[in-house]
Amino acid sequence: MPANSEEYARPATPPDTSNLSEVRGASRECTACHLYKRATQTVFGEGPKNAPIMLVGEQPGDYEDVAGKPFVGPAGKIMDRALEEAGIDRSHVYVTNAVKHFKWEPRGKRRIHKKPNSREIAACRPWLEAEIRLVKPQLVVCLGSTAGQVFFGPSFRVTRERGKLLSSKLASKVVATVHPSSLLRQPDEESRKREYKRFVVDLRTAVKASSEI
Numbered sequence: 001m002p003a004n005s006e007e008y009a010r011p012a013t014p015p016d017t018s019n020l021s022e023v024r025g026a027s028r029e030c031t032a033c034h035l036y037k038r039a040t041q042t043v044f045g046e047g048p049k050n051a052p053i054m055l056v057g058e059q060p061g062d063y064e065d066v067a068g069k070p071f072v073g074p075a076g077k078i079m080d081r082a083l084e085e086a087g088i089d090r091s092h093v094y095v096t097n098a099v100k101h102f103k104w105e106p107r108g109k110r111r112i113h114k115k116p117n118s119r120e121i122a123a124c125r126p127w128l129e130a131e132i133r134l135v136k137p138q139l140v141v142c143l144g145s146t147a148g149q150v151f152f153g154p155s156f157r158v159t160r161e162r163g164k165l166l167s168s169k170l171a172s173k174v175v176a177t178v179h180p181s182s183l184l185r186q187p188d189e190e191s192r193k194r195e196y197k198r199f200v201v202d203l204r205t206a207v208k209a210s211s212e213i
């Protein structure tokens with residue numbers, strides 16, 4: 001393997017099919033960036049094929065990498081609770097990530113999350129585009145800045161745009177909000193409660209907008 005094996009990576013090429021399972025299957029073999037080497041597996045999106053809402057996070061975390069499913073760890077648990085409060089059943093939405101392999105670095109025995117860079121995000125984009133093409137959600141919720149930047153470019157700031165109904169080339173209706181893991185990082189109980197409430201409000205905006213023509 002050459003030192004910079006990224007040059008030799010094959011671009012992500014989702015099969016031209018209307019079968020989401022086929023695309024999911026093909027994503028398991030993806031070597032479009034180096035992240036596949038350290039990750040346990042590709043974590044593709046999950047949810048009903050015609051879900052009205054698609055939630056897009058950043059990348060799988062430690063739990064998701066092992067389970068092979070998106071948002072099953074602590075961030076997923078708090079997201080599920082907020083979804084329920086906003087009137088959405090998790091089983092009715094499609095949940096995925098901008099990047100489908102866990103990027104991490106070792107710290108002792110722990111695997112520490114590392115933010116994906118723009119090359120890794122771009123390499124993975126064809127899978128997200130295929131998911132959007134096949135699920136055809138009425139609305140996409142961007143969870144955090146990485147997802148927001150996929151839809152709106154590098155200058156996108158969640159703090160400025162959260163909770164607004166937006167439109168992008170990838171999806172006609174988009175609402176951005178914070179990443180649920182940011183709720184877990186709040187310094188005290190009061191800010192945790194406040195930020196959680198704001199997150200639920202943003203999700204309610206998304207639900208309302210998804211049902212309006």
Ligand code: URA
Binds near residue numbers: 058060064076181
């Ligand atoms: N964070 C994400 O962005 N996605 C997951 O699936 C889990 C944690």
